[in-house]
Amino acid sequence: MNTTTKPNRLLLALMGLLLAILLIGAGGFMWLNNNGDGNAALGIGGPFALENGDGKPVTDKDFRGKYMLVYFGYTFCPDVCPTTLNAVADAMDKLGPSASRLQPLFITVDPKRDTPALVKQYVAAFGPSIEGLTGTPEQIAQVAKEYRVYYAEHRTGTGPNDYSMDHSSVLYLMSPIGAFIAPVRADQSGDEIAANLKKLMG
Ligand code: NI
Numbered sequence: 001m002n003t004t005t006k007p008n009r010l011l012l013a014l015m016g017l018l019l020a021i022l023l024i025g026a027g028g029f030m031w032l033n034n035n036g037d038g039n040a041a042l043g044i045g046g047p048f049a050l051e052n053g054d055g056k057p058v059t060d061k062d063f064r065g066k067y068m069l070v071y072f073g074y075t076f077c078p079d080v081c082p083t084t085l086n087a088v089a090d091a092m093d094k095l096g097p098s099a100s101r102l103q104p105l106f107i108t109v110d111p112k113r114d115t116p117a118l119v120k121q122y123v124a125a126f127g128p129s130i131e132g133l134t135g136t137p138e139q140i141a142q143v144a145k146e147y148r149v150y151y152a153e154h155r156t157g158t159g160p161n162d163y164s165m166d167h168s169s170v171l172y173l174m175s176p177i178g179a180f181i182a183p184v185r186a187d188q189s190g191d192e193i194a195a196n197l198k199k200l201m202g
Contacts, residue, residue: 044172044180045070046146050107050135053120058133060178067102067201068174071186072149074110074165075122080186081106082126084169089127090190091197098201101176104130109151109167111140147172173200 045060052058060068069088073081085106092099106123108114111134114122119132134140144151151167171184171193184196 044146044148044183045174045178046143047178048139048143048146050133050139050143051116053116053123053132055116063103063105064178065176067176067181067197068172068178069102069104069184069197070107070147070172070174071105071170072107072109072144072147072151072167073169074108074167075114075118076110076164077167078164080169084171084186085123085126085130087186087188087190087193088171089129091193092127092129094190094194095197098198099129101201102197106130106132107140107143108132108134109140109144109149110165111135111137113161173197 048060050058071081071084071088073084075081088104092102092104095102106119108119114134116132116134119134123130123132135143149168149170151165153163154166156162156164169186171186173181173184175181182200184193184200188196
């Protein structure tokens with residue numbers, strides 16, 4: 001009897017182990033799937049109506065056919081925005097011919113101060129590749145909401161212009177049909193951003 005029960009127990013144990021592995025595997029797969037769906041459900045990005053540096057209306061549809069690299073910031077930003085835009089301009093140089101498939105966009109979160117002319121002048125300082133966009137406070141609020149961007153006025157004094165803007169600092173890579181592909185870390189060098197983009201744009 002012992003000779004038959006022992007292999008059976010072993011078999012049962014093995015089957016139990018196999019089942020456990022399958023369940024863990026399925027769980028992991030479902031988790032990954034949910035993560036994928038989660039991103040889609042988050043729906044980062046979406047239609048926007050803004051103004052370009054010439055004060056002309058511009059929408060997300062004007063950039064169809066090109067990848068968009070979307071960044072939110074403001075021209076009075078003391079350090080993070082200029083560092084990021086420098087890196088983006090550098091990444092565009094490093095991308096070589098692929099750069100023609102990508103449009104970096106700088107969308108201000110400070111529409112009160114960032115007029116079209118100011119935004120245009122600001123991005124031009126980093127090179128010819130970045131397009132600066134502004135809009136009414138309502139338009140900016142709308143696009144920031146779509147991109148899940150946080151921004152808030154931070155008072156530094158009592159005067160009307162005595163404030164800085166707290167804002168999230170992420171580069172969003174969007175596909176040529178305007179769908180969210182991936183976030184790209186904004187605190188990287190131009191080389192690193194270019195390497196990320198090359199992988200993501202294929
Ligand atoms: Ni900034």
